Amino acid sequence: MFNVTKKSIEWGGETLTLETGKIARQADGSVIATLGETSVMANVTFAKAAKPGQDFFPLTVHYQERYYAAGKVPGGFFKREARPSEKETLTSRLIDRPIRPLFVDGFKNEVLVIVTVLSHDLVNEPDILGMIAASAALTISGVPFMGPIGAARVGFVNGEYKLNPDVDDMQKLRENPEQRLDLVIAGTKDAVMMVESEAYELSEAEMLGAVKFGHEAMQPVIDLILDFAEDAAKEPFDFEPADYSALYAKVKTAGETQMRAAFAIKDKQERTNAISAAAAAIKASLSEEEQKDENLGSAIKKLESSILRGDIISGGARIDGRDTKTVRPIVSETGILPRTHGSALFTRGETQGLVITTLGTGEDEQIIDALHGNSRSNFLLHYNFPPYSVGEVGRFGPPGRREIGHGKLAWRALQAVLPAATDFPYTIRVVSEITESNGSSSMASVCGGSLSMMDAGVPLKAPVAGVAMGLILEDDGRYAVLTDILGDEDHLGDMDFKVAGTENGITSLQMDIKVAGITPEIMEQALAQAKDGRLHILGEMAKALTSAQAFSEYAPKIETMTIPTDKIREVIGSGGKVIREIVETSGAKVDINDDGMIKIASNDANAIKRAYDMIWSIVAEPEEGQIYTGRVVKLVDFGAFVNFFGKRDGLVHVSQIANKRLQHPNEVLKEGQEVKVKLLGFDDRGKVKLGMKMVDQETGQEIAPEAKTDAEA
Structure with a gap:
């Protein structure tokens, strides 16, 4: 069967x-x-x-x-x-x-x-x-x-x-x-x-x-x-490519001069309009039958490609007048949006990205549900490419494959320089709004993302820049590697090779080929040119960061603490009762993970301190010899019970209250009174023994014992 x-x-x-x-x-x-x-x-x-x-x-x-x-x-x-x-x-x-x-x-x-x-x-x-x-x-x-x-x-x-x-x-x-x-x-x-x-x-x-x-x-x-x-294998499908060489010859004769003049225009919008006008003129010059030929579009594109590629491969200037290794003019700006945590505007030629950084807490992390299990990500990068960025009326809606792919490429480039979560316990979201595009908007997102995060006070290990390389490869083996390609050079060229990294090395690389592959020699030259371009861009970006960037006053402040894993249950409490009480009382957000790391976040430093102290009082153990501030909770004949460490109480024996004989503790103490006590130790049953008489009740400092005379000794 x-x-x-x-x-x-x-x-x-x-x-x-x-x-x-x-x-x-x-x-x-x-x-x-x-x-x-x-x-x-x-x-x-x-x-x-x-x-x-x-x-x-x-x-x-x-x-x-x-x-x-x-x-x-x-x-x-x-x-x-x-x-x-x-x-x-x-x-x-x-x-x-x-x-x-x-x-x-x-x-x-x-x-x-x-x-x-x-x-x-x-x-x-x-x-x-x-x-x-x-x-x-x-x-x-x-x-x-x-x-x-x-x-x-x-x-x-x-x-x-x-x-x-x-x-x-x-x-x-x-x-x-x-x-x-x-x-x-x-x-x-x-x-x-x-x-x-x-x-x-x-x-x-x-x-x-x-x-x-x-x-x-x-x-x-x-x-x-x-x-x-x-x-x-099955029998090959019977397919013969259409021969439109005669149609192409007529197209070339009718419109090469006008098309070449269109490609000589440096401004993208003017050039696009001129190319469209040249294509329309070509169609108008053809017969009605030729205008209906389904290969007419391919013939016109072939003419466009031959003009762009021929000029470059023969050693001439590119569309915008650059040579093969020059990067377009760059302008970098930071802090341009007043209420965001970090912002940057990165412009390279006619490509521009407005990139914004938002700092969040642990509850803002993305939960990723995958075949190999669930995980959490504290770094998000979202890329948006609206139609107006290329002067068009087009689809506008949820992110498509292109947006997801370009965003992930920029994410890969930047994640290598992020600080460890233990050093910078924030969730970082970077959004790149492409406001203009004429080649390599994903690499503009890398540059703008790096600037935006530094503007937000994220301690990156190093700035990251990216550049897109192109290729013109002819059948006779001649080729040209292009630095910082334009949209037309990407569309009509043979390679889109994106390289991002720091001064010290590459953090992301993506290469797409439109021909049947490239050799290691071409790739080696492309990597070398990309390094020169990347270092140049990093130098231009540095001009926007003349001093250390201040942490945004609008970003939440986060403090971390690590507790023993066997104490996690005590901090959370039955049904989350304890941690809810901490949040409600302190006013801070509290996140705790399975490793015992706790993140406490708030815009109010006092709220963070309150939450920190409440958690510390639950998980910490009092240390013998330390002095604590406590409150008298009960007086009995033989001493005073003092709440001195979270919910921990201890006994100050009547003999340890003052440097004089007392008949009853109520001679010097009353319930609710704040006192300074020293932890003297623990008895055989683990009961806490406290002392007051060796502590200055005003300053909280321990009183040095007076030296005894020889007779007293």
Whole structure:
């Protein structure tokens, strides 16, 4: 009944298996990839004809994690998976980016790739496996795909690269100073297609070494997919790219001069309008039949691309007059919003980000519900890209894949320099409002985010800057690497290579390729130029921070204390009674975690002190020999009971009240009186023994014993 094909190899200390022919047999390509006990299924379907007039390639990738894969039931009221999580959205982009350039030019049939996590062993990360499964499913589907690709995750521990680190290693990246890298790489047999990383100030050489290590490590996977396809691949889909060379020749003749003049305009809006006018003039010059040709859009785009690329590759100036290594003019400003905790406006050419920092307490942390378990994040970065930033009327609504992806890239760049939670116990939320965009708004978010957090008084380990690199790569091998690319250079170029970091090293790297990969030599040059650009931007940013930034008066003040874990129950109380009383009495917010760390937050320093003292009185133990301020709670014949330490009482024996003989304590004391007492010790039954006569009741200082004469001795 089933025609099953199954292949396996040993890879990274685990068995990697590809299987097809048993499940989802009506899909054009279906593969289940298994590594350890993590299994991911990829299903590919594609339309057998393009929609009339289709002028773009409609590829859709969906990655979805099912909670049953880890033996969990989803939370929420409906108890089922709902909208995609941030992880699912980011992984969908991760799979899309390396496969999209590998479809044959001119193929515009709709393609759908659905990747589903079926089983998760909580050791092997399913995102890498999802990329491998998708690559294998595309390779056997018959779709005109110039793959396969392989993928790998690379760690960097104690100077050594590690293939596919465990989930726990990556989840605790910030907590483990030895693990300095989480890099995901995808590529073909000969070249790298995509890189995405989170790093802790790695040098350019170390990052390049990680890319080379990952590319070499994925080669057995590519060989496995090719071997697998020999037995399981379907007949290739009959597709011939449209030949529109004659139409392109007419387009070029009709509009090259006007289009070239349009590209010579430096202002983005004027240039965009001029390019649109040139395209309209080209269409008007063509016959009615040629105007209806579905390849007309491709022909006009090819003309635009040839003008922009030809000028650069021949050694001429770029659109805005710069050479290949110059960064656009930069203006950095901080403290521009009066009531926010921190704010910055970062402008680079025609790209601008208004970035705001808000400091919150422990209850503002984000709870992340994932297959491997729940976790909390005290650093949030949200990126917004409204249509007005590019002068357009367009979709406006909840964040899409682009907003989530760009925000996560900026998050990765900045999280490496955050202070430890024990040193700065705040939840940090950074919001980047892109108010203008003409290339690399995500890197503007990195620069503005760094400035904004420093303006809020966040003690970053170092400022972070980012720059986007581009590439023009011709068929004859000539190429040009571009620093700080414009939107048109991104749109019509071959690479978007974003690099962020400090003076000491790289903290984040993301590379997308629109051609069939790049060589290590090109990447090495791009990293070198990116370093020069990053250092220049850091120098410009420093001009906005002429002195130490003051902590915002509007931000909550937080004090931390750590208590023994066996005292947590006493602080919380039965049903939370004690901690509610502390909050209500003091007026401060109190957060306590399982490790015994307590955060006390308020805008009122006195409220923090009240809460601190109340908690301390519960968890602390009185120390012998110390002097305390107490209150007389009861007088008896043999002494006075004094409440001196939280709810702790002790006895001042009548002989220890004063330096004279007393018949009864009421001769010098009354109930409710405030007194200074010294803790003398504990009796055999643990009862507290206190003394008053050796303490000056005015100053609270211990009275030095008078020296005895020889006769008295």
